[in-house]
Amino acid sequence: MQMTAKEKSFLRELAKKQREYANKPIMQERARLWKLHNLLKGERPMVVMEEGTFLGEILPRLQCESLPARQIESQLLHNICIHELIGDDKVIPDTFKIGIYMGAKFLGVSPQKTYAEDGVGYHIDPVIHNLEDDMHILSASEFFYDKDGVLAFTDVVNDTIGDILPVQHENDYNRWGFCMTQKVVDLMGMDNMFCAMMTEPETFHKLMRMITDELIKSLRWQEENGLLKLNNQNDYMGSGSFCFTDELPQSDFNGYVRSIDTWGHINSQESVGMSPKMFHEMLYPYYEEMAAQFGLVYYGCCEPVHEYWDSLCNLPNLRKISISSWCDEQLMAERLYGGSVIYSRKPSANFLGVNKELDEPAFTENIKTTANLVKNFKAEIIFRDIYKLSGNIGKIKRAVEITRELTEDIY
Numbered sequence: 184m185q186m187t188a189k190e191k192s193f194l195r196e197l198a199k200k201q202r203e204y205a206n207k208p209i210m211q212e213r214a215r216l217w218k219l220h221n222l223l224k225g226e227r228p229m230v231v232m233e234e235g236t237f238l239g240e241i242l243p244r245l246q247c248e249s250l251p252a253r254q255i256e257s258q259l260l261h262n263i264c265i266h267e268l269i270g271d272d273k274v275i276p277d278t279f280k281i282g283i284y285m286g287a288k289f290l291g292v293s294p295q296k297t298y299a300e301d302g303v304g305y306h307i308d309p310v311i312h313n314l315e316d317d318m319h320i321l322s323a324s325e326f327f328y329d330k331d332g333v334l335a336f337t338d339v340v341n342d343t344i345g346d347i348l349p350v351q352h353e354n355d356y357n358r359w360g361f362c363m364t365q366k367v368v369d370l371m372g373m374d375n376m377f378c379a380m381m382t383e384p385e386t387f388h389k390l391m392r393m394i395t396d397e398l399i400k401s402l403r404w405q406e407e408n409g410l411l412k413l414n415n416q417n418d419y420m421g422s423g424s425f426c427f428t429d430e431l432p433q434s435d436f437n438g439y440v441r442s443i444d445t446w447g448h449i450n451s452q453e454s455v456g457m458s459p460k461m462f463h464e465m466l467y468p469y470y471e472e473m474a475a476q477f478g479l480v481y482y483g484c485c486e487p488v489h490e491y492w493d494s495l496c497n498l499p500n501l502r503k504i505s506i507s508s509w510c511d512e513q514l515m516a517e518r519l520y521g522g523s524v525i526y527s528r529k530p531s532a533n534f535l536g537v538n539k540e541l542d543e544p545a546f547t548e549n550i551k552t553t554a555n556l557v558k559n560f561k562a563e564i565i566f567r568d569i570y571k572l573s574g575n576i577g578k579i580k581r582a583v584e585i586t587r588e589l590t591e592d593i594y
Contacts, residue, residue, distance in 0.1 A: 185249060186247075186249045186251055186252045186339070186343065187248075187249065187252075190246075190247045190248070190249060190252040191252075191343050193246060193247065193256075194247070194252060194255050194256060194259065194343055194344055195343070195344055195347060197256065197259040197260065197263065198259055198279070198344035198347040198348050199347055200259075200263055201259050201262050201263055201275060201276075201348060202277060202347055202348055204262070204263065204266045204275045205262075205274075205275045205276060205277035206277065207275075210274050210275055213272050213273075213274045214274050214416075214417065214427060216229065216272070217229060217272070217274070217425055217427035218427040218428060218429065220427075220525070220561060220563065221426070221427055221428045221430075221479075221502065221525070222428065222429065222430065223523055223525070223561055225561050225594065226594060227590065227591050227592075227593070227594055228554075228557065228561075228562045228563055228564055228590045228593070228594075229272045229424075229425075229563040229564070230271050230272050230563070230564050230565075230583055230586050230587055230590070231271050231272055231273060231423050231424065231425070231563065231564070231565040231566065231567075232269045232271045232273075232566045232579050232582070232583055233422075233423045233565060233566060233567035233568075233569075234261075234264075234265065234269060234579070236567070236568060236569055236570045237536075237569055237570060237571060237572050237579075238261065240571065240572045240574070240576065241264050241268050241572075241576055242257070242260050242261065242264060243260060245257060245260075251336065251339045252343075254336070255279070255339075255340060255343060255344065258279065258280070259279075262275050262276065268576060268579070268580060269579055269580055269583060270580055270583055270584075271583045273425070274417045274425070276348075276351070276417055277348065277349075278348055278349050278350065278351035279340055279344060279345075279348040279349070279350055279351065280350075280351050280352075280353050281333060281336060281337055281340065281350055281351070281352055281353070282352075282353055282354075282355045282356075283328065283333055283352055283353070283354050283355075283356070283410055283412075284328065284329035284332050284333050285326070285327070285328045285329075285354065285356040285405070285410060286326075286327055286328075286356070287324055287325065287326045287327070287401060288324060288325040288327075289324045289366065289369075289397065290321040290322065290323075290324055290366075290370070290393065290394070290397060291320075291321060291322030291323060291324065291325065292310050292320060292321065292370070293310075294307065294310065294369035294370065295307070295308035295309075295310060296308065296369075303570065307368060307369065307371075307372045307373075309370070309371045309372045309375055310370050310371070311370045311371040311375070312371065312375060313375075313379075313383075314371075314379045314383045314386040314387060314389075314390060315383055315386050318386065318389070318390070321370075321390075321393065323397070324397045324400065324401065326401055326404050326405075328408065328410060333352070337350050337352075352412060353412055353414070353418065354405070354410060354411060354412045354414070355419075357405075357411075357445075357447070357448075358419060358420065358421075358448060359448065360398070360401070361398055361447060361448065361449045361473055362448075362449055362450045362451065362452070362484075363391065363394050363395065363398070363449070363451070363466070363469055363470065363473065364376070364451045364452070364453035364454055364466065365450075365452070365453060366394050366398075367390065367391070367394065367453070368453045370390075373453060376453065377456075377457075380457075380461065380465050384465070387465065388465070391465070391466070391469045392469070394469070395469045395472055395473060398473060399472075399473070399476060402442040402476055405442075406439070406440065406441055406442065409440075411440040411441065411442060411444075411445060412440060412445075413431070413432060413440055413444060413445065414426045414431075414445050414446050415427070415428050415429075415430075415431040415432065415445075415446070418446070420446045420447075420448055420481055421446075421448040421481030421482075421483075421484075421503060421505070421527070422448070422450070422481075422483070422484040422485075422505055422527075422529070422565070422567060423527075423529070423565035423566075423567045424481055424503055424527055424563060424565065426446045426479075428446075428479065430478070430479065431444055431445065431446065431478045431479060432444030432445075432478070433478060442476045442477055442478075443476065443477060443478045444478055445477060445478060446477060446478065446479045446480070446481065447473070447474070447476065447477030447478075447479070447480050447481070447500075448480070448481045448482075449470055449473055449474060449480065449481075449482055450482060450483050450484040450486065450505070451466060451470065451486060452484050452485050452486045454466055454486065454491070455486050455487065455509075457490075459490055459491055459493060459494065462490070462491045462494060463491075463493075463494045467491075467494040467495075470482075470495075470498065471497065471498060471499065474498045474499050474500055474501065475499045475500070477500055478500060479500050479502045480498060480499070480500045480501050480502060480503075481502065481503040481504075481505075481527070482495060482498060482501055482503070482504050482505065483504050483505030483506075483507070483527075484505055484507070485505075485507045485509065485529070485568070486505075486507065486509070486510075487507060487509040487510040487511065488504055488505065488506070488507075488510055488515065489510050489511040489514045489515050489518070492515065492518050496518070496524075501524055502523070502524060502525060503524065503525040503527045503563075504519070504524050504525070504526070504527060505527050505529060506526055506527060506528045506529065507529045508529055508530060508531040508532070512528065512552070512553060512556060513556060516556040516557060516560075519560060520559060520560055521560065522560070525561045525562065525563060526557050526560065526561065526562040526563070527562070527563050527565060528553050528557070528562060528563065528564045528565065529565055529566070529567060529568075530549055530550065530553070530564065530566060531549070532566070532567070532568045532569045532570075534546045534549065534582070535566065535569045535572070535578060535579060535582055536568070536569040536570055536571060536572075538573070539572075539573035539574065539575045540575065540578070541575075541578040541581055541582060543581075543585065546582065546585060547585055547589065550564070550585060550586050550589045550590070551589055553590075554589050554590045554593050555593075557593070558593040558594070564586055564590065566579075566582065
């Protein structure tokens with residue numbers, strides 16, 4: 184469907200509202216605070232409420248009918264709602280962001296997944312059952328980029344709101360693309376992965392070598408095709424954090440973006456349950472090699488990283504590490520004290536995602552615990568994996584307010 188004049192007029196008004204919010208002095212102040220924070224010179228903990236998992240509860244019903252208009256409307260409303268309903272430390276962009284539509288047929292196969300009705304949980308149907316018997320299935324990866332699609336949508340956005348919000352192309356493929364044990368599980372499932380480590384360790388190392396080589400190859404392919412984008416400003420990275428920094432790109436940057444000019448995110452949620460010794464032997468060398476490909480690294484997501492910190496502390500370029508609700512946060516506070524790694528705390532999603540009402544006393548005590556632990560070094564507090572609000576939209580803003588009240592003076 185072609186965009187109508189009425190839709191275009193409506194979108195232009197939304198774009199003006201986003202620009203108005205983006206130009207507020209508070210956004211410049213947040214950008215300044217993020218930059219200092221990421222340089223380990225922060226003035227207070229940064230607070231982020233990741234809304235993607237409950238976006239359907241806070242976005243108003245779309246008014247546009249044509250597909251391109253709905254795509255534009257959705258992003259504009261998303262940014263507007265962040266400012267009006269959440270009020271965390273996200274900086275409303277003064278651009279309209281378009282992903283570069285990159286993908287891959289990794290190792291020549293397509294993972295088979297059966298999703299639950301809600302579209303969140305899934306079962307993996309293994310492509311590989313036994314490594315020694317099935318490794319021959321794997322081949323070189325195929326990487327692709329929908330250049331025509333990107334250019335076409337860019338033209339539509341420029342024609343509609345480009346004079347209000349300039350287009351910014353971003354590489355969102357790399358936000359989650361370098362989590363190597365996820366690649367293994369996608370191929371063979373969790374049970375088969377753990378069994379292979381025990382019964383076929385040499386072949387498992389061959390698989391990890393292959394995955395690492397293909398991921399590094401993907402970075403070189405992106406570099407050669409001009410697909411890597413600098414992500415040193417208002418760019419999402421890791422599980423909920425943002426990338427503002429003057430440390431990137433590298434000092435020898437000449438306009439040609441390399442992976443070492445960018446932030447990278449890696450994690451190994453699937454290794455939960457492994458002994459620290461096995462993690463160090465079977466996985467850490469490959470994660471170390473992957474971390475070296477980037478200028479700065481955010482490690483972790485939901486896994487309890489304290490189990491493997493003796494290995495992870497040696498990752499090159501490590502700047503942030505995820506302290507999930509399954510992590511021993513006191514132990515990690517002791518380990519990170521005096522160092523150069525930011526404590527990226529993820530409070531339990533249960534406070535906001537289970538009951539309709541926010542249990543303020545319990546929530547407050549939980550945040551107080553973190554605040555007392557991190558008052559002598561740099562931290563950020565990120566709420567994520569909240570899948571429903573049960574109709575109580577106001578509790579997310581209240582949670583941000585409480586967190587700020589408890590943490591704003593601790594530095």
